Amino acid sequence: MFEKLALIGVGLIGASIALKARREGLARQIVGATRRQDTADTANRLGIVDSCGTDLAAACDGADLVIICTPVGACGDVTKIIAPRLKPGAILSEVGSVKQAVIRDMRPHVPAGVHYVPAHPIAGTEHSGPEAGFPELFEGRWAIVTPLPGEDRDAADKVAEFWRRCGSMVEFMTPEWHDKVLGIVSHLPHLIAYTIVGTADDMAGERRSEVIKFAAGGFRDFTRIAASDPTMWRDVFLNNRDAVLEILGRFQEDLFYLQRAIRWGEGDKLFELFNRTRAIRRALIDMKQA
Amino acid sequence: MFEKLALIGVGLIGASIALKARREGLARQIVGATRRQDTADTANRLGIVDSCGTDLAAACDGADLVIICTPVGACGDVTKIIAPRLKPGAILSEVGSVKQAVIRDMRPHVPAGVHYVPAHPIAGTEHSGPEAGFPELFEGRWAIVTPLPGEDRDAADKVAEFWRRCGSMVEFMTPEWHDKVLGIVSHLPHLIAYTIVGTADDMAGERRSEVIKFAAGGFRDFTRIAASDPTMWRDVFLNNRDAVLEILGRFQEDLFYLQRAIRWGEGDKLFELFNRTRAIRRALIDMKQA
Ligand SMILES: NC(=O)c1ccc[n+]([C@@H]2O[C@H](COP(=O)([O-])OP(=O)(O)OC[C@H]3O[C@@H](n4cnc5c(N)ncnc54)[C@H](OP(=O)(O)O)[C@@H]3O)[C@@H](O)[C@H]2O)c1
Ligand SMILES: NC(=O)c1ccc[n+]([C@@H]2O[C@H](COP(=O)([O-])OP(=O)(O)OC[C@H]3O[C@@H](n4cnc5c(N)ncnc54)[C@H](OP(=O)(O)O)[C@@H]3O)[C@@H](O)[C@H]2O)c1
Numbered sequence: 001m002f003e004k005l006a007l008i009g010v011g012l013i014g015a016s017i018a019l020k021a022r023r024e025g026l027a028r029q030i031v032g033a034t035r036r037q038d039t040a041d042t043a044n045r046l047g048i049v050d051s052c053g054t055d056l057a058a059a060c061d062g063a064d065l066v067i068i069c070t071p072v073g074a075c076g077d078v079t080k081i082i083a084p085r086l087k088p089g090a091i092l093s094e095v096g097s098v099k100q101a102v103i104r105d106m107r108p109h110v111p112a113g114v115h116y117v118p119a120h121p122i123a124g125t126e127h128s129g130p131e132a133g134f135p136e137l138f139e140g141r142w143a144i145v146t147p148l149p150g151e152d153r154d155a156a157d158k159v160a161e162f163w164r165r166c167g168s169m170v171e172f173m174t175p176e177w178h179d180k181v182l183g184i185v186s187h188l189p190h191l192i193a194y195t196i197v198g199t200a201d202d203m204a205g206e207r208r209s210e211v212i213k214f215a216a217g218g219f220r221d222f223t224r225i226a227a228s229d230p231t232m233w234r235d236v237f238l239n240n241r242d243a244v245l246e247i248l249g250r251f252q253e254d255l256f257y258l259q260r261a262i263r264w265g266e267g268d269k270l271f272e273l274f275n276r277t278r279a280i281r282r283a284l285i286d287m288k289q290a
Numbered sequence: 291m292f293e294k295l296a297l298i299g300v301g302l303i304g305a306s307i308a309l310k311a312r313r314e315g316l317a318r319q320i321v322g323a324t325r326r327q328d329t330a331d332t333a334n335r336l337g338i339v340d341s342c343g344t345d346l347a348a349a350c351d352g353a354d355l356v357i358i359c360t361p362v363g364a365c366g367d368v369t370k371i372i373a374p375r376l377k378p379g380a381i382l383s384e385v386g387s388v389k390q391a392v393i394r395d396m397r398p399h400v401p402a403g404v405h406y407v408p409a410h411p412i413a414g415t416e417h418s419g420p421e422a423g424f425p426e427l428f429e430g431r432w433a434i435v436t437p438l439p440g441e442d443r444d445a446a447d448k449v450a451e452f453w454r455r456c457g458s459m460v461e462f463m464t465p466e467w468h469d470k471v472l473g474i475v476s477h478l479p480h481l482i483a484y485t486i487v488g489t490a491d492d493m494a495g496e497r498r499s500e501v502i503k504f505a506a507g508g509f510r511d512f513t514r515i516a517a518s519d520p521t522m523w524r525d526v527f528l529n530n531r532d533a534v535l536e537i538l539g540r541f542q543e544d545l546f547y548l549q550r551a552i553r554w555g556e557g558d559k560l561f562e563l564f565n566r567t568r569a570i571r572r573a574l575i576d577m578k579q580a
Pocket of ligand 2: 298299300301302303325326329359361362364368386387388412413418419420519522
């Protein structure tokens with residue numbers, strides 16, 4: 001599909017893309033570039049890309065597909081650094097978990113003649129860094145592409161095809177709707193998981209290890225989510241602020257409603273909700289996303 | 291270990307106990323009793339117990355170990371029904387997810403000469419009913435025994451040994467501390483999961499299926515927890531009200547703190563928490579409860 005694929009950032013997502021692209025033969029040459037020499041060394045040692053260095057711009061030389069795989073807060077600066085070396089006609093994409101803010105940060109730096117196609121694979125684990133990458137990460141998962149109005153449609157189709165070849169199903173949507181949907185299915189759940197694990201940790205205090213022992217009661221699923229990369233998630237919340245705050249407001253209302261029902265012993269209100277949420281699980285199982 | 295084991299309630303927990311007790315030879319005879327004929331028929335058809343009926347009291351005839359495995363709200367009534375048929379010297383136990391309220395409800399009905407030992411296996415799935423049971427459920431998980439002051443210590447030791455033979459590690463604690471710890475590691479996480487799935491469902495509205503598609507972003511773990519049995523969980527919240535409300539109050543405070551940090555762009559506060567919660571995951575992995 002491509003002559004040269006350049007990945008800026010070779011963490012969980014960048015490394016997984018590299019491994020899958022190599023396995024499927026999606027690019028003749030695959031290079032990486034990352035901020036720290038350490039990370040580059042690891043990527044080279046594991047043979048994740050053909051070569052990995054720390055010169056972000058040099059990695060883009062002659063690349064017909066460049067995918068930025070850094071935390072969303074870094075996407076603007078990275079684009080500024082690599083812009084002079086992007087070849088005319090190249091496709092520039094990224095995998096940021098937030099779309100509107102990343103587009104706002106990147107777009108002013110994208111040179112004329114380079115096609116910028118924002119995308120986001122909905123797949124991940126709580127691990128990070130090159131060692132965390134594996135080629136099957138995207139299989140059977142959705143990838144969202146949010147083409148910019150007025151931009152080249154062929155480029156968007158090519159990025160979509162790239163993700164399909166990585167094993168994903170592709171959906172096109174607007175950046176606005178993306179940020180809202182992801183706020184619901186991903187950002188709010190992560191924020192809540194981080195909070196609950198922090199609250200539990202504070203409450204347990206001295207007796208922390210006693211509490212951790214009994215995590216099988218439900219807590220452990222939250223600890224897994226709350227072990228996700230702090231930098232990545234800080235950037236997500238700062239950059240999808242409006243959607244997250246809106247959803248959080250509704251969540252708080254709903255929680256107060258249940259809190260009040262518990263205080264007043266209104267079992268029917270609890271039962272009604274608990275019964276309704278089961279149906280959603282069933283829908284998810286039916287859609288093979290459980 | 292026992293001549294006759296009677297299980298009142300043969301859902302996920304009752305059926306799993308029956309299957310494991312049979313496999314390990316923990317009782318010569320294992321009978322079940324349940325409220326609905328339908329459930330009894332299923333238990334008989336699957337051969338989960340030697341026989342299952344709907345006469346709760348009759349099932350206890352001659353049993354030297356009776357374990358009540360119904361939702362916590364039913365434990366008091368069940369005890370009242372079976373009390374006249376409990377044999378002197380028998381051990382009466384239960385598996386309720388809440389201890390203080392269950393003890394309050396059951397204790398007045400326990401006949402003199404019968405040893406009541408409250409217990410709680412910290413193991414479960416989101417499924418319920420006899421079909422959901424499997425013998426490995428308790429393996430490698432903790433079981434908490436909360437012996438009553440002034441009660442026979444031998445009986446408590448025997449219940450502890452029963453759980454060890456079911457594959458569990460056993461911990462003794464007071465009912466008060468049990469309810470507090472479980473409030474943190476189990477009840478709050480379930481309440482939050484139910485709330486978030488409800489909030490997401492309301493927000494998605496017409497576009498629900500679009501949202502469900504992308505559940506791999508974190509949401510799906512919550513939907514699994516929020517698919518747990520509504521009756522069981524309604525009873526848990528109504529019966530561990532004080533502990534749950536206290537923990538919920540702290541959780542709300544912590545969530546408002548993060549909400550404010552997001553609004554004001556205070557990334558360092560977010561990062562600090564997100565970094566701290568990782569350590570808890572590590573502790574859990576070290577304790578093999580991940
Ligand atoms: N993890 C998920 O579940 C998931 C899912 C979908 C999308 N995403 C998105 O994918 C992106 C990467 O996530 P990830 O999980 O792969 O993170 P990761 O494993 O932490 O990797 C991040 C990579 O970005 C590099 N990097 C960080 N800051 C940089 C900077 N200022 N300049 C250049 N490189 C920099 C890092 O290099 P050094 O190690 O050298 O610092 C590392 O190679 C994020 O935008 C995230 O929103 C993540
Ligand atoms: N699920 C978990 O994760 C978990 C973990 C540890 C402890 N527990 C505790 O274990 C207990 C049972 O939970 P479970 O998951 O096994 O529930 P379940 O699968 O829903 O089974 C409940 C059983 O109790 C019976 N029952 C309900 N109300 C009754 C009544 N009024 N009189 C007599 N029988 C009645 C049901 O009979 P019918 O079907 O005939 O109505 C069914 O056999 C609860 O106290 C729960 O707190 C649960």
